[in-house]
Amino acid sequence: MxxxxxxxxxxxxxxxxxxxxxxxxxxxxxxxxxxxxxxxxxxxxxxxxxxxxxxxxxxxxxxxxxxxxxxxxxxxxxxxxxxxxxxxxxxxxxxxxxxxxxxxxxxxxxxxxxxxxxxxxxxxxxxxxxxxxxxxxxxxxxxxxxxxxxxxxxxxxxxxxxxxxxxxxxxxxxxxxxxxxxxxxxxxMGLAPSWRPDTDNLDALPYPAWDLVPHADQLPILTSRGCPYRCPYCAARMLNETFRRREPRRVADEIAHWRGRMGIRNFSFYDDALLARPEEMAIPLLQDIIGRNLDADFHCPNGLHLREITPEIARLLFRARFRTLRFGLETTDGERQRALGGKVENIHFEQATAYLREVGYKPDDIAVYLLCGLPGQSAWEIGESIRYVRAHGARPILAEYSPIPGTALWDAARQASPYPLSEEPLFQNNSLLPCAHPTLTAREYRELKRRSRGL
Ligand code: B12
Ligand code: SF4
Known part of the structure; x- marks a missing residue:
């Protein structure tokens, strides 16, 4: 036709x-x-x-x-x-x-x-x-x-x-x-399907149709669907029930494809849990990327897991040219870390920072997300987290909490918020700090932001 x-x-x-x-x-x-x-x-x-x-x-x-x-x-x-x-x-x-x-x-x-x-x-x-x-x-x-x-x-x-x-x-x-x-x-559309995606096999899916995008100075890569963790503030479980992965070699093939076909030199990973069980994905994928000498840079704007950083993974990330590293720490308050599902403890953060510094990353390269405005979270707690992260040679990035319907934290979020969160999703906007504790005023938040930048 x-x-x-x-x-x-x-x-x-x-x-x-x-x-x-x-x-x-x-x-x-x-x-x-x-x-x-x-x-x-x-x-x-x-x-x-x-x-x-x-x-x-x-x-x-x-x-x-x-x-x-x-x-x-x-x-x-x-x-x-x-x-x-x-x-x-x-x-x-x-x-x-x-x-x-x-x-x-x-x-x-x-x-x-x-x-x-x-x-x-x-x-x-x-x-x-x-x-x-x-x-x-x-x-x-x-x-x-x-x-x-x-x-x-x-x-x-x-x-x-x-x-x-x-x-x-x-x-x-x-x-x-x-x-x-x-x-x-x-x-x-009234058409008979001639091809169906095999939803059990992520490697059988065709690549996204990036050639249709009018301009691309970077492309995203997805090595998996879903997340093995269940953090109470996060929607991952509602978006994908199970955690499924591609073959690392097939992911590297895709990167090489876009590097060759569209000349792309920057790739961003959109995974919920790229580093989880590193022997399955991160280690073989990073080795493959290094081996192919792709002349490309990699970015992880979505939070990576600090507890998975070992000296070996730190070295592989550096050699594979992972330039943007952002980790999910959320808070340094131990009690809240446990309440948020216990995916990370301060010791993981400290170790990871030390390993990453050893292989050549600078404090500014090691960016750590700190959640702000969680129900019941005081401004003091956020200030302490900022101080702690900076003191250990990393860069805090404040991430305002966006309450999400259907998550385990939703009821607490609704109770903490002066806004009708369920009626109107506009109030789920992170910029509003919709569930902020009374001590986290707009002025206080501006001050915390300044401190997070080392000003
Ligand atoms: C990667 C990512 C980002 C990237 C950018 C993503 C992008 N697309 O541009 C970055 C890191 C920048 C980002 C930032 C933020 N993010 Co974000 N992000 C994600 C993440 C992890 C993946 C999204 C994705 O692309 N998935 C892969 C694709 C394949 O999935 P998909 O888009 O859902 O598409 C599938 C289906 O939805 C469907 N589909 C999609 N379109 C269509 C259309 C039709 C017609 C049909 C039938 C089907 C269909 O089919 C697709 C294939 O199965 C999600 C969580 C998640 N697991 O989805 C959070 C998520 C969307 N982010 C979230 C949040 C909170 C944020 C931030 C506010 C974090 C913060 N506090 O700073 C910021 C805000 C960004 C901004 N600019 O203001 C929340 C959403 C909150 C909300 N209220 O909606 C999520 C859900 C994570 C969470 N906490 O639970 N994010
Ligand atoms: S916050 Fe991250 S680790 Fe936790 S469930 Fe969501 S995607 Fe998974």
Whole structure:
């Protein structure tokens, strides 16, 4: 069949609406897996990436001549953005609110150029980014009223009722997209599936369709689905029930593929637990990456497990050019560490830092996430954690707690919060510190942030 005769499908990575957003190696990985499955079924797949930082600006060309995107070496940088009014629910918060991503005129032009797709698949990330999803779907519906819109992804999975009531999609599908392919093809598009993903074997899945992304200065890699841990504040278990892995050699093959085919030199790992049981994945994968001499850098923006760092793993990470290391420590308070599931203790942090320093990492390279604003967590506890991390030669990064429906900490979060968290996901926004202890005022938090930067 010539390409134009194939039934077409449009995939959309929606805008982010928020007070703040920064492109820390962000790419719509789940959506691009879906794209590859649809392609395997012979469809003509198109993508609109609203978060493409390289897109030209068209809204005010006279005022804003095209500027180069503000990117940092290594594949991160600022999003394009436009100031917009905050949703009325957030009206009391005196902070600028933005639409992050391409401007609406560019979006409209791209949707018009997409022809008449048989279906439109929209992904979603943070629960509190739903206004961006709703706005995206609203414009799609205006321009292409006849194409059914299917919403999936993390917001759809964690808040299906809210999404069903507010997002404006014709279908809201929860959980892994692999399981919905038949429904999308047969029931929604009226097509007979010719290929089905083998959900028991991650190595049998095609690579994400990254060639569709208009610009890429980095690409994400996923070596697994799910997490063996069960931390009470985290949604991992609801997004993937079990922990499953690929073959390390196949992961290295994929990295080599994108290095050769698209010239990508920066890769970010999106795994929940990349270092867990290191003999299964981290050790063979790092050895393989080193052996292939790929001339590429690697980044781990999602928290790594400190307890898995041994002298050998530290050395392999350094030799394999893992440049961005971020670890989940969450707090240095022993009692809270146990209450949070006991995935790490201070001794693991101290050992890991020593091993990483020994092989050549500098204090600034060893970044440690500290959770802030957990129910019942005082400002003093956060201050102590910052002091401790800095004193041991690592860099604390404050990560504001985002309460997530369905997690074990959810009831405590609701009780601690002055906001109606269950009614409105906007209040799950980490920037609001929605469950902060009375001692953690906005002013105190600013001060802690300053201290975390060593100021
Ligand atoms: C990698 C990651 C990041 C990356 C960026 C990810 C990205 N895509 O750009 C980084 C490290 C930057 C990040 C940052 C943060 N993150 Co994060 N992140 C993740 C993580 C670990 C993986 C997401 C992912 O890509 N998974 C892999 C793909 C394959 O899965 P997927 O997108 O879900 O897609 C599948 C399905 O959803 C579905 N699907 C997807 N789209 C579609 C579309 C259709 C139509 C259909 C049918 C199906 C479908 O099919 C796909 C394949 O099975 C998740 C946890 C998790 N395990 O998912 C947390 C998670 C999303 N993050 C979370 C949080 C809290 C944050 C932070 C706020 C942390 C902080 N306090 O600082 C920040 C905020 C970011 C910001 N810019 O403001 C929370 C969500 C909170 C919320 N309220 O929604 C999660 C769930 C982790 C948690 N704590 O439980 N994150
Ligand atoms: S916080 Fe990390 S270790 Fe804990 S369950 Fe979530 S992904 Fe797993």
């Amino acid at each position: 010539p390409p134009s005769m194939k039934p077409s499908v449009l995939l959309v990575n929606p805008w982010i609406y928020d007070f703040a957003a920064y492109d820390y190696w962000m790419k719509p990985l789940g959506l691009m897996y879906m794209a590859s499955y649809l392609r395997e079924n012979g469809l003509d797949v198109r993508l609109i990436d609203c978060l493409d930082s390289f897109a030209p600006r068209t809204t005010r060309p006279a005022v804003e001549p095209p500027r180069p995107p503000r990117r940092k070496a290594g594949g991160h940088g600022r999003f394009l953005r436009q100031r917009i009014a905050a949703p009325p629910q957030l009206g009391a918060i005196a902070r600028p609110y933005h639409r992050y991503g391409i401007d609406p005129d560019s979006f409209t032009a791209m949707v018009r150029a997409a022809g008449k797709p048989r279906a439109i698949l929209v992904t979603s990330m943070m629960t509190y980014w739903h206004p961006g999803v709703t706005a995206t779907i609203g414009m799609l519906k205006e321009i292409l009223p006849e194409s059914p819109v299917i919403l999936g992804g993390i917001y759809a999975t964690l808040c299906p009722e809210h999404a069903g009531a507010h997002a404006g999609a014709d279908y809201v599908l929860t959980g892994a997209g692999e399981g919905h392919l038949d429904f999308i093809l047969q029931t929604i």
